[in-house]
Amino acid sequence: MDDSIRQTVEQGFAKQGFMQTLGAKLTKVGFGTSEIKLAYDASLTQQHGLFHGGVVATLADNAAGFAAYSLMQGGRQPLTIEFKINLLAPAKGSQLVARAEVLRAGRRIFHVRADVFSEEDGVASLAATALVTVKSTQSVTEIESRGTDA
Numbered sequence: 620m621d622d623s624i625r626q627t628v629e630q631g632f633a634k635q636g637f638m639q640t641l642g643a644k645l646t647k648v649g650f651g652t653s654e655i656k657l658a659y660d661a662s663l664t665q666q667h668g669l670f671h672g673g674v675v676a677t678l679a680d681n682a683a684g685f686a687a688y689s690l691m692q693g694g695r696q697p698l699t700i701e702f703k704i705n706l707l708a709p710a711k712g713s714q715l716v717a718r719a720e721v722l723r724a725g726r727r728i729f730h731v732r733a734d735v736f737s738e739e740d741g742v743a744s745l746a747a748t749a750l751v752t753v754k755s756t757q758s759v760t761e762i763e764s765r766g767t768d769a
Contacts (some may be wrong), residue, residue, distance in 0.1 A: 620648070622684035627688075628648045628653070628685055628688050628689050629645060629648065631766065632681075636679070637677070638644065638681060641654050641655045641677070642657060642658060642660060643656070643681070643764065644656050644657070645685065645709075648689055649689065650689060651687075651689060651720060651759060652686050652719060652721070653682050653685040653686040653688075654682065654709075654716065654718050654719075655681055655682045655716070655717045656715070657670075657674070657716075658713065659713050665685055667709045668711070669709045669711045669742070670710035670737065670746075672687045672710075674710075675704070675714070675735050675747050676702075676704050676747070677718070677747030678715055678717035678735055679702070679704055679717055679733040679747060679748075679749035679751065680702055680733070681717070681721035682718060682733045682735075683699070683702070683733040683749065683751035684699055684731075684751070686720060687721055687753040690721060690729065691755050693757040694757075695756060696756050697752055697753045697754070697755065698750050698753065698754045698755075699722065699752070701750040701752040702751060703750050704747055704748070704749040706746065707733075707744050707747055707748065708716060708737070708744055708745065709737070710737045712737040712738050713740075714738050715735055715736065715737055716735070716738060717734070717735045717736075718734050718736070719731050719732065719733040720732055722763065727754060728752060728754060729752070729753040729755065730749075730750070730751075731750070731751045732748065732750055733748070733751055734747070734748050734749075735748070735749075
């Protein structure tokens with residue numbers, strides 16, 4: 620993978636305030652792949668002390684978006700336009716790890732699978748899997764200008 624593409628993806632991740640708020644880290648970027656890790660924090664749980672499903676879904680969505688971003692060219696940026704997630708098992712443990720891989724890359728639409736694992740004592744268990752559709756956009760201003768016309 621080209622270092623400039625990796626840098627672009629890493630810079631995009633660094634600009635996400637929500638990922639910073641959660642404490643998530645982009646740990647791997649490859650050609651059509653990404654990995655995000657998130658350490659356990661009680662503020663990220665639901666009433667049973669498990670990672671909240673919204674946190675699990677957020678990691679899946681972001682991992683998918685950044686996997687797609689690694690394949691985008693010409694200054695284009697990712698925007699999720701659809702995703703479906705199956706929560707398969709309780710997300711408990713010391714950390715979550717989201718791994719995404721682009722299944723099909725078109726010119727403007729990318730189909731991505733993201734799996735989220737919960738890790739405890741070095742053992743990973745599949746907690747969720749998502750199918751995510753990501754659009755390659757020219758820029759965020761492309762979206763913002765449409766919103767002001769309504």
